[in-house]
Amino acid sequence: MMYTVIDIETTGQGNKITEIAIFKFDGEKVIDEFTSLVNPETYIPEYITALTGIDNSMVAEAPTFREIASSILEITKDCVFVAHNVNFDYNIIRNEFKAIGLEFTRKKLCTIRLSRKLIPGHRSYSLGKLCAALNIPIEGRHRARGDAQATVTLFQRIIDTDNSEKVFAEFLRRTSKEATLPPHLPSDIFNGIPNAPGVYYFKNKKGKIIYIGKAKDxxxxxxxxxxxKTDKELNLCRETADIDYELSGSELIALLMEDAGIKQHYPEYNVASKRNPRAYGIFTYQDRMGINHLAYNILKNAPSPFITFFNITDCRTYLEKICVQFELCPKYCHLQEGVQQCSHYKIHTCRGVCINKESVKNYNLRVEQAISFTSEISSNKIIKKPGRHPDEEGFVLVKNGIYLGFGFVENTEQIINTEDLEHFLIRQKDNVDIQRILKRQLITS
Structure with a gap:
């Protein structure tokens, strides 16, 4: 089998290549080499220059990636792409090819993941520290050729270990996820994650939570x-060394758990909104004919709203829902504007108040019922959801319009009233994001 051991240096932000080194390796010796500075056609930040020594003047006369693309394709043809943290180098090179309209696909091996498997027991598997522990010299650290040359020596050590042939075959299987997993994440951690709803916590090597997410699976x-392959995800995966998870039983409770976790830990890869979401309110008013309208507007322009939402789509969707449920008129619910009589494309439940077929009194009565219904379900609500296993049930509790938290109850428990449920409640703090999540549940349930 033939390998190409590769290392690149980049601009950091934007990840444009500034230097590349490729050693063609047959498993015993290097048989070819390609090394070149690369003009990234963009500015190299000072902190990158401080790390690598590569500055803008050094690459000014260097070839662009387009000019060396054919050389890279030729030397890597029919070879396994090998690198320390292979996904980083591979994806950046593939993106450079994509930018010039070419495809780049090679089998991959990661010397971090191979080292963890075949040379276990080291405190760190970063190239510098691992090479120091194995007495592998690096001439020109943080330069492509020096790092690639050290990686060749490390790769040779890996090949010479017992059982390497079997491990290589396993890693190169098409169905293997070894080349996909983050370099510092043990495969047994990933294999232990279930196909179930819940929240997950990405942690770095120090055990700090750096990202929290939720999922149905x-x-x-x-x-x-x-x-x-976005820069954010590549950087996140490069730092991930462990993943914890908690089961939720449902997507709704997972959303609530995710929000609580983010507000508790402030993970660096969870991008918090820099502004509060715009709120919309549904309110009622009476026109000169005595007909009670339901209307919506941004919250500051909505007089005495009886329910609020945090995007316009949810607001209109809920208005459509109660319009159908209480057989109201789309015209007087402001789902149609500038019409003499309603002719909504999907709501056909109006009893005719807009064409004098129904009395204003009867119509207004149903409007009041719609308002009372909304106020009641918004104020006190127990939302039942599946549990984390077949013998339990999940729930979310809202009391007097305030979110109290969620919980899980075994099916053998006798629950008679809300007070009984509160013994199983995992109390949480209410906030605008939680209200947005619960309002969306309101319109879909």
Whole structure:
């Protein structure tokens, strides 16, 4: 089998290549080499120059990636792509090819993951620290050729270990996820994640939570992070060394758990909104004919709203829902504007108040019923959801319009009233994001 051991240096932000080194290796010796500075056609930040020594003047006359693309394709043809943290180098190179309209696909091996499997017991598997522990010299650290040359020596050590042939075959299987998993994440951690609803916590090597997410299928969603090739996801995966999870039984409770976790831990890869979401309110008013209207507007322009939402779509969807449920008129619910009589494309339950077929008194009575119904379900609500296993049930509790938290109850428990439920309640804090989640539940239930 033939390998190409590769290392690149980049601009950091934007990840444009500034230097590349490729050693063609037959498992015993290097048989070819390609090394070049690369003009990234963008500015190299000072902190990158401080790390690598590569500055803008050094690459000014260097070839662009387009100019060396054919050389890279030729030397890597029919070879396994090998690198320390292979997904980082591979995806950046593949993106460079994509930018010039070319495909780049190679089998991959990661020397971090191989080292963890075949040379276990080291405190750190970063290239510098692992090479120091194994007495592998690095001439020119943080330069592509020096790091690639050290990786060749490390790769040779890996090949020479017992059982390497079997491990290589396992890692190179098409169905293997070894080349996809983050370099510092043990495969047994990922394999232990279930296909069930819940929240997951990405942790770095120090055990600090760096990202929290929720999912209907934990394993599938976590794997999705590893296939995502955006800069943010590549950086997240590069730092991930452990993953914890909690089962929720349902997507709704997972959403609530995720919000609580983010507000408790403030993970660096969870991007918090820099502004509060715009709120919309549904309110009522009476026109000159005495007909009670239901209308909506941004919250500051909605007089005495009886329910609020945090996006316009949810607001209109809920208005459509109660319009149908209480046989109200789309015209007087402001789902149609500038019409003499209603002719909504999907709501056909109006009893004719807009064409004088129904009395205003009867119509207004149903409007009042709709308002009372909304106020009641918004103020006190027990939302029942599946539990984390077949013998329990999940629930969310809202009392006097305030979210109190969620909980889980074994099916053998006798629950007669809300007070009984509160013994199983995991209390949480209410906030605007929680209200947005619960309002969306309101319109879909």
């Amino acid at each position: 934990l394993k599938k969603r976590v794997l999705g992070h590893f296939y995502d």
